[in-house]
Amino acid sequence: MTSAHTDSPHVAAHPIAAGAADLTKVYGTGDTVVEALRGVTIEFAAGQFTAIMGPSGSGKSTLMHCLAGLDVATDGKVHIGDVDLTGLSDKAMTMLRRDRIGFVFQSFNLVPTLTAAENITLPVDIAGREVDKEWFDAVVDRLGITDRLTHLPSELSGGQQQRVACARALVGKPDIIFGDEPTGNLDSRSSGEVLDILRAATDEFGQTVVIVTHDPRAASYADRVVFLADGLIVRELARPSADDVFEVMKNLDEPAASEPHAPKHAADAPAADATAADATADENTSEVR
Numbered sequence: 001m002t003s004a005h006t007d008s009p010h011v012a013a014h015p016i017a018a019g020a021a022d023l024t025k026v027y028g029t030g031d032t033v034v035e036a037l038r039g040v041t042i043e044f045a046a047g048q049f050t051a052i053m054g055p056s057g058s059g060k061s062t063l064m065h066c067l068a069g070l071d072v073a074t075d076g077k078v079h080i081g082d083v084d085l086t087g088l089s090d091k092a093m094t095m096l097r098r099d100r101i102g103f104v105f106q107s108f109n110l111v112p113t114l115t116a117a118e119n120i121t122l123p124v125d126i127a128g129r130e131v132d133k134e135w136f137d138a139v140v141d142r143l144g145i146t147d148r149l150t151h152l153p154s155e156l157s158g159g160q161q162q163r164v165a166c167a168r169a170l171v172g173k174p175d176i177i178f179g180d181e182p183t184g185n186l187d188s189r190s191s192g193e194v195l196d197i198l199r200a201a202t203d204e205f206g207q208t209v210v211i212v213t214h215d216p217r218a219a220s221y222a223d224r225v226v227f228l229a230d231g232l233i234v235r236e237l238a239r240p241s242a243d244d245v246f247e248v249m250k251n252l253d254e255p256a257a258s259e260p261h262a263p264k265h266a267a268d269a270p271a272a273d274a275t276a277a278d279a280t281a282d283e284n285t286s287e288v289r
């Protein structure tokens with residue numbers, strides 16, 4: 001995939017799968033106004049696995065929903081590949097989501113009356129495309145759910161349901177998969193299996209994965225971990241261990257009394273204006289900038 005950003009030689013070797021520029025999101029008005037995002041600029045290199053972390057209410061889900069076209073930002077721009085989401089019609093947005101984006105949610109979001117196989121092929125069926133049978137078989141085999149395909153979601157464990165949801169996200173071969181706490185409801189074994197699959201989606205299938213997570217261990221599967229606080233990107237780590245992630249989260253959860261808020265402008269933050277290219281360039285260091 002090419003990108004609108006390939007004019008930069010720094011980025012050219014790593015096409016950009018998605019990105020946001022100076023993104024703001026304001027909920028409510030007057031006394032109830034909440035600035036969920038306060039100017040977030042970020043790019044996600046194709047083929048990379050990124051985890052977004054941060055304290056509760058820092059804007060993680062809002063950022064992911066805006067990136068995935070599930071919510072509309074108040075200001076700023078979002079692009080998926082070379083498509084600018086700003087001003088896309090509802091129909092164009094639906095088609096973009098259907099053709100280029102896969103989703104894995106905490107709550108699995110499977111259709112209860114459809115079998116596992118029917119759930120997996122649903123987005124492709126709705127798009128009126130042919131299911132690539134070979135690819136389908138490879139994905140369900142890799143996920144270890146071949147013998148569960150005729151079961152309804154209610155007949156599957158939580159881990160199996162989430163593997164079905166991962167298969168659904170993979171079978172349509174989207175450019176990018178967004179996961180909103182995809183392991184949030186799983187025990188540690190199932191969680192590890194789902195993370196292995198998302199890791200394989202990048203390493204073996206060349207897809208781009210972006211997840212929101214609270215779990216340092218889940219984040220340690222990522223190439224890059226981006227930390228939000230108070231609606232801004234404040235830190236970024238490349239290929240961190242779970243302990244590295246835990247240390248940063250501990251500091252974000254316990255802001256110094258004299259510094260109750262994150263810096264007001266992204267430019268003041270240590271990892272502001274974080275780009276995928278930066279993470280890629282620095283991938284042998286545990287901390288970017």
Ligand SMILES: Nc1ncnc2c1ncn2[C@@H]1O[C@H](COP(=O)(O)OP(=O)(O)OP(=O)(O)O)[C@@H](O)[C@H]1O
Nearest residue numbers: 027028034036054055056057058059060061062063
């Ligand atoms: N629909 C909404 N209306 C009003 N405020 C909202 C809405 N959605 C989110 N917010 C507010 O925006 C801020 C960011 O919320 P968001 O859900 O993005 O945070 P988060 O980092 O994902 O939190 P959590 O980790 O608890 O899921 C919070 O202050 C939240 O209360």
